[in-house]
Amino acid sequence: MTIGIYGGSFDPIHTGHAMVANFVSQCNIVDEVWIMVSRRNPLKEHSTLASDNHRLKMAEIVAEKCDKVNVTDIEMSLPVPSYTYDTLLELKKLYPKETFKIIIGSDSLQNFHNWRNSEKIQKEFGLIVYPRPGYELPVTEPEGMTFLNGAPEFGVSSSLIREYIQSDWNINYFVPVAVSEYIEEHKLYK
DSSP states (O other): OEEEEEEEOOTTOOHHHHHHHHHHHTTTSOSEEEEEEOOOOTTSOOTTSOOHHHHHHHHHHHHHTSTTEEEEOGGGGSOSSOOHHHHHHHHHHHOTTOEEEEEEEHHHHTTGGGSTTHHHIIIIIOEEEEOBTTBOOOSSOOTTEEEOTTOOOOOOOHHHHHHHHHTTOOOBTTBOHHHHHHHHHTTTTO
16 A cells, blocks of 8 residues: 655644645545644744644544545654654554655755755655645656646645634634634634
């Protein structure tokens, strides 16, 4: 089985994230997508960010509504900082019969060469690259990469949603309804 690992802080997970996970899970390039919530970045301001448990729960809310999409909390149990390559090696150890690929946006592809062990990630695991507005995919698909040309794009970001919440804006349709209700119930990002 081939599993697409879609990692990020998901703070909060939003409709664009849900769209990517759902789209990739149906493209016949993976059998499942696992949303992998990463720990909070120790260099980021924490006052308005949600806890690891809240972010995992919001990811689970999204996964429940998408066939072939699940959530993994593997990075929560790994040493900090956790690097993608190390996480993939740990997944391979835990699930030796599975094949893993990383899902990233074309915006992240611009900096991928700066990732620790980026060449090993590309060669040993592979990348699925989703288009993002303003970040065109290269014309040629390098070995170890699959470009999802023509996939629907989105321009929403978690930081923008957090700003809207702090400004008392209604975030309906920016995040799935159940996520919006969860944010409201737990008074997140205020």
